[in-house]
Amino acid sequence: MxxxxxxxxxxxxxxxxxxxxxxxxxxxxxxxxxxxxxxxxxxxxxxxxxxxxxxxxxxxxxxxxxxxxxxxxxxxxxxxxxxxxxxxxxxxxxxxxxxxxxxxxxxxxxxxxxxxxxxxxVGAIAMTEPGAGSDLQGIRTRARQLGDHYVINGSKTFITNGQHCDLVIVAARTNPDVAGAKGISLLIVESGTQGFERGRNLDKVGCHCADTSELFFQNVHIPTTAMLGGLNQGFMVLMNELQRERVSLATMAVAAAEGALALTVDYVKERKAFGGPLAQLQNTRFKLAEMQTDMRVHKAFVSECRKRFAEGTLDVASVSMAKLGCTEMQGRVVDGCLQLFGGYGYISEYPISRAYVDARVQRIYGGTSEIMKEIIARDVLK
CATH class of the missing domain: 1.10.540.10 (Acyl-CoA dehydrogenase/oxidase, N-terminal domain)
Known part of the structure; x- marks a missing residue:
C-alpha cells in the first residue's frame, strides 16, 4: 500500500x-x-x-x-x-x-x-579553471586568510549559471604548501561582492540557453564564516557529492535519448520515401530496434543506481559506469536518430538537431568519459 x-x-x-x-x-x-x-x-x-x-x-x-x-x-x-x-x-x-x-x-x-x-x-559552483580543466588537483585560485576574512584571487571558466547566479561556491587553494588536493577549500561568494566579476556568456556548440560563464575574483574579501565544509576539506566535500551529480547526469542522458527516439519514431511513420513511410524499411526498423534496446538497458542500470544512491549503497565505480555508459549511449542514439531524419536532421528548426548538439557535452562535464574509465579501471584492477 x-x-x-x-x-x-x-x-x-x-x-x-x-x-x-x-x-x-x-x-x-x-x-x-x-x-x-x-x-x-x-x-x-x-x-x-x-x-x-x-x-x-x-x-x-x-x-x-x-x-x-x-x-x-x-x-x-x-x-x-x-x-x-x-x-x-x-x-x-x-x-x-x-x-x-x-x-x-x-x-x-x-x-x-x-x-x-x-x-x-540561483546557485553555481566554480571548480574548473582555464589551465586545469578536469584536474581539480591543479586548482590555482588562491584564498588567503587575513584576520577574520579570506581574500580570493583567481579565475574560473565553464561555470553553469554564471550569469544568473546569486551565490557561487568557489574551490580555492587555502594551503599552497601541500601537494594536490590537500590544500583546497570551498568558499561561498555572493554576487555583488566587491572584486567578483562575471565574464562573457560563453558561445557554445550546444546548450545555448544555459548561461555558461567565465568568473573573475580580484581581491575578493569574504568572512571566514563563508567557508563551506571546513578548512582544507574542500576536496573531500567535492568527492562526497560527485555521486549525486553523476547519477543525475546519467538519468538525464537516458531521458534525452528516450525523448529523441520518440521524435524519431513519429517522424519515420510520417516521412515518405521509396513509395511508403520510412518505418516500413528494414534498415529503419533495425536501427530503431538497436537504439531502443541500447536506451532500455541503460535505463534499467541507472534506475538501479538511483535506488542504491537513495539507500546509501552506491559505490564510486558503479556510478562512474552509469555516467560513462549512459552519456556515451546518448551520443550513439541521438546520432542514429539524426541519421534517420536525413537532411532535415541537420536543419536547426528540427528539435533532433538540438538534441544532437546538446548531447555532446554530456561526455565532458561532471567528469569526462576518460576519467570515468580510469576510475572504473582502478576498481577492476584493485
Missing part, C-alpha cells in the same frame, strides 16, 4: 512537471536558445511551481521529498528536449543546494536554502 501510494504521488508530481514544461518552457525555448540565456524570472516561476530543490528538507523551505522526485524534473526536461535548462536546474538543485545542505553550517543553510527553493537565489 505504501509503495503504491509513493508511486501515485510520484506520478502526480511527474504530471505537474510535464504540464509546466509544456506550457511555460517549450513555447519559448527556441527563442531562449537564440538569445543564449533564459530570463531570470523563469527561476522564480520554477520555484513557485515547486520544481527547485524538491528534496531539500521542509525545515529549509523544501518539500522534503525523496531523491527520485528531484530526478523526475531532470527526466522530464530531458524527454522534452530541454537538456540545457535541465543541466542548469541540476547544478542549482542537485549540486549547489546539497553542498550547502550536507556541508554547510546552520547559518548557511538558513541563509541560502529557502531562497534557492523559491528561485530568489
Amino acid at each position: 505504501g509503495v503504491e501510494s509513493d508511486q501515485a504521488e510520484l506520478q502526480l508530481f511527474r504530471d505537474n512537471v510535464h504540464r509546466f514544461i509544456q506550457s511555460q518552457i517549450v513555447p519559448h525555448y527556441e527563442r531562449w536558445e537564440k538569445e543564449g540565456i533564459v530570463p531570470r524570472e523563469l527561476w522564480r516561476q520554477l520555484g513557485e511551481a515547486g520544481l527547485l530543490c524538491v528534496d531539500v528538507p521542509e525545515a529549509f523551505g523544501g518539500a522534503g521529498a525523496s531523491f527520485e522526485f528531484s530526478m523526475v524534473v531532470a527526466q522530464e526536461m530531458g524527454l522534452a528536449g530541454c537538456g540545457a535548462l535541465g543541466a542548469s536546474l541540476m547544478v542549482h538543485s542537485d549540486i549547489v543546494a546539497h553542498y550547502i545542505l550536507n556541508a554547510g553550517t546552520d547559518e548557511q543553510k538558513n541563509a541560502y536554502l529557502p531562497k534557492m527553493v523559491t528561485g530568489e537565489c
Whole structure:
C-alpha cells in the first residue's frame, strides 16, 4: 500500500512537471536558445511551481521529498528536449543546494536554502579553471586568510549559471604548501561582492540557453564564516557529492535519448520515401530496434543506481559506469536518430538537431568519459 501510494504521488508530481514544461518552457525555448540565456524570472516561476530543490528538507523551505522526485524534473526536461535548462536546474538543485545542505553550517543553510527553493537565489559552483580543466588537483585560485576574512584571487571558466547566479561556491587553494588536493577549500561568494566579476556568456556548440560563464575574483574579501565544509576539506566535500551529480547526469542522458527516439519514431511513420513511410524499411526498423534496446538497458542500470544512491549503497565505480555508459549511449542514439531524419536532421528548426548538439557535452562535464574509465579501471584492477 505504501509503495503504491509513493508511486501515485510520484506520478502526480511527474504530471505537474510535464504540464509546466509544456506550457511555460517549450513555447519559448527556441527563442531562449537564440538569445543564449533564459530570463531570470523563469527561476522564480520554477520555484513557485515547486520544481527547485524538491528534496531539500521542509525545515529549509523544501518539500522534503525523496531523491527520485528531484530526478523526475531532470527526466522530464530531458524527454522534452530541454537538456540545457535541465543541466542548469541540476547544478542549482542537485549540486549547489546539497553542498550547502550536507556541508554547510546552520547559518548557511538558513541563509541560502529557502531562497534557492523559491528561485530568489540561483546557485553555481566554480571548480574548473582555464589551465586545469578536469584536474581539480591543479586548482590555482588562491584564498588567503587575513584576520577574520579570506581574500580570493583567481579565475574560473565553464561555470553553469554564471550569469544568473546569486551565490557561487568557489574551490580555492587555502594551503599552497601541500601537494594536490590537500590544500583546497570551498568558499561561498555572493554576487555583488566587491572584486567578483562575471565574464562573457560563453558561445557554445550546444546548450545555448544555459548561461555558461567565465568568473573573475580580484581581491575578493569574504568572512571566514563563508567557508563551506571546513578548512582544507574542500576536496573531500567535492568527492562526497560527485555521486549525486553523476547519477543525475546519467538519468538525464537516458531521458534525452528516450525523448529523441520518440521524435524519431513519429517522424519515420510520417516521412515518405521509396513509395511508403520510412518505418516500413528494414534498415529503419533495425536501427530503431538497436537504439531502443541500447536506451532500455541503460535505463534499467541507472534506475538501479538511483535506488542504491537513495539507500546509501552506491559505490564510486558503479556510478562512474552509469555516467560513462549512459552519456556515451546518448551520443550513439541521438546520432542514429539524426541519421534517420536525413537532411532535415541537420536543419536547426528540427528539435533532433538540438538534441544532437546538446548531447555532446554530456561526455565532458561532471567528469569526462576518460576519467570515468580510469576510475572504473582502478576498481577492476584493485
